[in-house]
Amino acid sequence: MTSLVRGRPATVKDVARHAGVSASTVSNVLHGRSSVADEIRARVEAAITEVGYVPSAAGRLLRSGTSEVIQLALPDIRSPYYSALAHTVIQRARELGMTVVIEETDGAVEQEQRVASSHPHRGVGGTLICPMSLTSDDLAELRPELPTVLLGEHTRGDAFDQVFIDSRAAARDVATHLVATGRRRFAFVGTEHGKGTGPGALRLEGVRDVLRAEGLDLPDSAVLGTPDFGRETGVAVGERLPAGESGYDAVVCATDELAVGVLHALAGRGVEVPREIAVTGWDDAPESRFVTPSLTTVAHDLDDLAAAALGFVTARRADPARRPGRHVSPHRLVVRDSTQTG
Amino acid sequence: MTSLVRGRPATVKDVARHAGVSASTVSNVLHGRSSVADEIRARVEAAITEVGYVPSAAGRLLRSGTSEVIQLALPDIRSPYYSALAHTVIQRARELGMTVVIEETDGAVEQEQRVASSHPHRGVGGTLICPMSLTSDDLAELRPELPTVLLGEHTRGDAFDQVFIDSRAAARDVATHLVATGRRRFAFVGTEHGKGTGPGALRLEGVRDVLRAEGLDLPDSAVLGTPDFGRETGVAVGERLPAGESGYDAVVCATDELAVGVLHALAGRGVEVPREIAVTGWDDAPESRFVTPSLTTVAHDLDDLAAAALGFVTARRADPARRPGRHVSPHRLVVRDSTQTG
DNA sequence: GTGAAAGCGCTAACAA
DNA sequence: TTGTTAGCGCTTTCAC
Numbered sequence: 001m002t003s004l005v006r007g008r009p010a011t012v013k014d015v016a017r018h019a020g021v022s023a024s025t026v027s028n029v030l031h032g033r034s035s036v037a038d039e040i041r042a043r044v045e046a047a048i049t050e051v052g053y054v055p056s057a058a059g060r061l062l063r064s065g066t067s068e069v070i071q072l073a074l075p076d077i078r079s080p081y082y083s084a085l086a087h088t089v090i091q092r093a094r095e096l097g098m099t100v101v102i103e104e105t106d107g108a109v110e111q112e113q114r115v116a117s118s119h120p121h122r123g124v125g126g127t128l129i130c131p132m133s134l135t136s137d138d139l140a141e142l143r144p145e146l147p148t149v150l151l152g153e154h155t156r157g158d159a160f161d162q163v164f165i166d167s168r169a170a171a172r173d174v175a176t177h178l179v180a181t182g183r184r185r186f187a188f189v190g191t192e193h194g195k196g197t198g199p200g201a202l203r204l205e206g207v208r209d210v211l212r213a214e215g216l217d218l219p220d221s222a223v224l225g226t227p228d229f230g231r232e233t234g235v236a237v238g239e240r241l242p243a244g245e246s247g248y249d250a251v252v253c254a255t256d257e258l259a260v261g262v263l264h265a266l267a268g269r270g271v272e273v274p275r276e277i278a279v280t281g282w283d284d285a286p287e288s289r290f291v292t293p294s295l296t297t298v299a300h301d302l303d304d305l306a307a308a309a310l311g312f313v314t315a316r317r318a319d320p321a322r323r324p325g326r327h328v329s330p331h332r333l334v335v336r337d338s339t340q341t342g
Numbered sequence: 343m344t345s346l347v348r349g350r351p352a353t354v355k356d357v358a359r360h361a362g363v364s365a366s367t368v369s370n371v372l373h374g375r376s377s378v379a380d381e382i383r384a385r386v387e388a389a390i391t392e393v394g395y396v397p398s399a400a401g402r403l404l405r406s407g408t409s410e411v412i413q414l415a416l417p418d419i420r421s422p423y424y425s426a427l428a429h430t431v432i433q434r435a436r437e438l439g440m441t442v443v444i445e446e447t448d449g450a451v452e453q454e455q456r457v458a459s460s461h462p463h464r465g466v467g468g469t470l471i472c473p474m475s476l477t478s479d480d481l482a483e484l485r486p487e488l489p490t491v492l493l494g495e496h497t498r499g500d501a502f503d504q505v506f507i508d509s510r511a512a513a514r515d516v517a518t519h520l521v522a523t524g525r526r527r528f529a530f531v532g533t534e535h536g537k538g539t540g541p542g543a544l545r546l547e548g549v550r551d552v553l554r555a556e557g558l559d560l561p562d563s564a565v566l567g568t569p570d571f572g573r574e575t576g577v578a579v580g581e582r583l584p585a586g587e588s589g590y591d592a593v594v595c596a597t598d599e600l601a602v603g604v605l606h607a608l609a610g611r612g613v614e615v616p617r618e619i620a621v622t623g624w625d626d627a628p629e630s631r632f633v634t635p636s637l638t639t640v641a642h643d644l645d646d647l648a649a650a651a652l653g654f655v656t657a658r659r660a661d662p663a664r665r666p667g668r669h670v671s672p673h674r675l676v677v678r679d680s681t682q683t684g
Numbered sequence: 685g686t687g688a689a690a691g692c693g694c695t696a697a698c699a700a
Numbered sequence: 701t702t703g704t705t706a707g708c709g710c711t712t713t714c715a716c
Contacts, residue, residue: 009463009487011693022703027695037701057465058409059693061400062708069411069443069465076429078628083425087418090446101411101443104432121351121709123399123411123465145351231632260632267634286420287629290573290602292609353709364687369711379685401709404692463693 010051011059018047030055061123068098070126070313073115075107079229080256080285082130085151088302089128092310098125107132116142126313131156132198147316149309153202161312163305163327167199170298170331171206174252174280177296177333179214181341183250183278186211187222189237189262190229190254199229200254203282207252222248229254234261239269243277250339256281256288259295263338267292278339293337305329352393353401360389372397403465410440412468412655415457417449421571422598422627424472427493430644431470434652440467449474458484468655473498474540489658491651495544503654505647505669509541512640512673513548516594516622519638519675521556523683525592525620528553529564531579531604532571532596541571542596545624549594564590571596576603581611585619592681598623598630601637605680609634620681635679647671 012023012030019026021040028036029044036044047053061067072089074082090100101124105111112134118124126147131139136157139150150160153167178186188207191200204223211218224241226233234253238261242248253259259281266273273279273293281288284299308327316322354372358365363382370378371386378386389395403409414431416424432442443466447453454476460466468489473481478499481492492502495509520528530549533542546565553560566583568575576595580603584590595601601623608615615621615635623630626641650669658664 009461009693012695013693023693024695024704025702028702031695033695035701040702054461054463056404056463056693058400058403058463059708060695061465062398062404062692062710063694063696065708067400067465077419077432078422078425078429080420080422083420086444087420087446090419090444099443099445101441102428102432103441104429119351119396121396121398121400123403123409231628235632260629264632264634264636286573287602290577290606291633292606294606351709354711355709365709366688366711367686370686373711375711377685382685398709401692402711404694404708405710405712407692 009056010053011056012053014051015044015047015053018051019043057123065120066317067123067125069101069124070098070128070310071101071103071115071118071124073103073105073112073127073129075105075130075132077102077104080287081283084286085130085302085305088306089309092303092306096310096314098310105129105132109133109138113138113142116144116148118144118146120145126317128309128313147313147320149312151305151309153199158324161316161325163308163312163329165300165305165329165331167202167298167331168206168209170282170333171203171252172210173331173333174296174298175207175210177335178250178252178278178280178339179210179216181278181339183339184216185247185249186216186218187224187241187248187251188218188254189224189234189251190226190258191223199282200226203252203254226254226258229258231257231261231264234258234263235265236261238262238265241266241277243269243271248277250278250280252280254282256283256285256295256297259297259338260285260287260291263291263293263295274337274339274341280339284334289336296336296339297334299332299334301330301332351398352395353398354395356393357386357389357395360393361385399465407462408659409465409467411443411466412440412470412652413443413445413457413460413466415445415447415454415469415471417447417472417474419444419446422629423625426628427472427644427647430648431651434645434648438652438656440652447471447474451475451480455480455484458486458490460486460488462487468659470651470655489655489662491654493647493651495541500666503658503667505650505654505671507642507647507671507673509544509640509673510548510551512624512675513545513594514552515673515675516638516640517549517552519677520592520594520620520622520681521552521558523620523681526558527589527591528558528560529566529583529590529593530560530596531566531576531593532568532600533565541624542568545594545596568596568600571600573599573603573606576600576605577607578603580604580607583608583619585611585613590619592620592622594622596624598625598627598637598639601639601680602627602629602633605633605635605637616679616681616683622681626676631678638678638681639676641674641676643672643674 012026015026016023093100103115130151150162153165281295281297284297288295354365354368357368435442445457472493492504495507623637623639626639630637
């Protein structure tokens with residue numbers, strides 16, 4: 001229960017009165033600012049708990065122009081990767097005394113622009129954004145008025161703090177593993193044709209890197225563009241995917257959800273995974289351990305990612321003129337049954 | 343891009359100056375209050391876009407004590423059901439000009455209490471909470487200072503606006519379907535022994551209702567308590583579940599995630615679903631359509647649920663003395679391959 | 685129908 | 701080291 005002073009939320013003034021000091025001293029105590037005498041500090045702290053004081057976000061925001069609310073913009077919270085990311089960001093934010101509002105962009109430029117250009121007046125103190133459509137050019141003409149961190153795999157100019165995942169390197173790990181386990185006839189699922197900013201692009205490049213080095217081919221016909229990255233789309237692909245002797249023997253999917261769909265469709269057709277064809281996904285969605293066969297995938301270090309992102313927000317708040325930073329978050333290949341013969 | 347007045351966010355005063363009126367007139371226009379002359383209104387509206395005015399959340403909050411930020415408290419955003427719920431709430435909230443903060447409680451009493459007793463000073467205008475551990479008694483001694491809506495299946499006193507799902511009725515639908523398709527030897531997975539507030543309790547009761555009416559038995563040994571409701575736990579259960587001739591021929595799981603785990607373990611053991619045993623889940627997680635065999639489950643109408651919940655917040659803000667309301671959201675049995683023989 | 689003025693809670697600058 | 705003062709942006713009386 002929060003105590004109240006005369007049925008009204010307690011304010012710094014109430015605390016000040018109870019402690020027999022001034023409001024600014026209370027403020028100083030609250031922020032550990034300047035040197036407050038130990039005895040006074042103790043008295044103020046006692047008064048704070050006594051009157052049940054909770055700082056008013058409004059007062060603070062109005063006065064100092066910044067808040068402990070940060071917005072996390074992502075395409076769709078229902079996607080396992082993004083909900084896992086949100087979870088980690090929320091946990092980490094709480095440790096830092098921050099609070100997280102979720103903004104869903106559906107990967108649409110206008111939405112991403114709307115979020116990226118949020119005004120401090122909206123009451124938000126920082127932005128974490130996972131851009132899908134925003135290009136470096138879009139971002140260049142945006143002068144964000146909030147500490148803004150870009151999360152993703154693509155480099156997008158150098159005007160922003162960015163947290164990266166090196167998807168191309170991860171893709172090389174995936175392809176190398178597949179080649180090492182005897183796969184030769186590759187397909188790739190999940191590039192939107194002609195779109196360089198989506199999650200597919202770099203992942204495809206990494207696969208190409210390895211195949212080229214191995215003298216293997218990845219013809220255009222083996223690169224299967226998809227309108228989105230969901231399970232349903234994976235099913236559609238899996239239903240027509242040539243597999244076995246005369247078809248592919250490995251299919252790299254740009255997301256776990258695509259892969260889950262592909263697995264489901266292959267099972268429906270009686271195609272045996274991994275014997276006839278290996279399937280891989282991306283992002284290590286929790287469900288991927290529990291589909292049958294369990295899915296080989298790329299895992300990210302979300303704790304590292306969230307900590308880095310929030311660290312950038314904090315650093316930029318402290319020093320808005322700071323040079324934009326970059327952080328590359330580690331990844332790791334998780335080998336499971338969908339690629340493991342025998 | 344937001345326009346600025348002299349490099350500083352535009353305020354009502356700026357708008358007022360541009361329109362040649364006073365700040366209060368601007369405020370009146372913004373809120374459609376009192377009668378403002380058409381010509382003046384037009385001038386103000388023009389000025390608003392001209393200076394790129396964005397209302398300051400801080401100013402509003404400070405003055406009027408309420409905000410358009412509502413908090414959604416749930417155990418874990420990574421769970422498919424809760425991320426789907428969050429998605430729908432976020433969408434609906436945006437339509438209403440509101441913004442959503444996610445609070446994760448992990449189903450722990452202290453966390454739930456913390457959220458439920460949030461102060462208006464925190465800058466939040468309302469609370470939507472999915473309580474797991476909070477009892478009617480806990481809630482009774484909480485006098486929330488914010489419009490607070492309870493989301494869930496259990497009745498928890500009558501002091502709060504509540505949005506329900508009739509899980510007991512849904513469970514009857516599930517059991518009826520299983521009996522109608524020839525199942526006789528039931529198991530139930532997912533009750534925490536001795537905990538009446540978890541998701542398992544009512545679902546179990548509904549199953550019992552039907553079995554009793556059918557003259558079938560559900561011995562205590564067939565009610566499998568679980569420490570949580572995740573896939574991992576489902577696997578542990580599925581690994582030892584007696585199935586086939588001498589075992590169960592139907593297993594009702596309290597969540598899709600448990601069911602997915604059970605399916606995975608049964609597949610590993612070579613137990614055929616649905617031929618030897620039928621499996622059902624709860625909540626219609628997106629992945630449940632794509633596991634093999636696809637999962638029979640209970641679907642909720644999240645749009646209805648979110649709209650009702652936010653409607654309660656709005657209504658209570660308008661009239662804090664309002665009698666607490668109740669809304670029952672519909673559910674629907676979704677039959678898929680995991681229970682469908684032939 | 686419109687404007688002037690006060691004050692919500694807080695903190696930064698300055699004075700003591 | 702502590703207190704005084706002013707003002708952040710908004711809305712709401714209350715005059716006019």
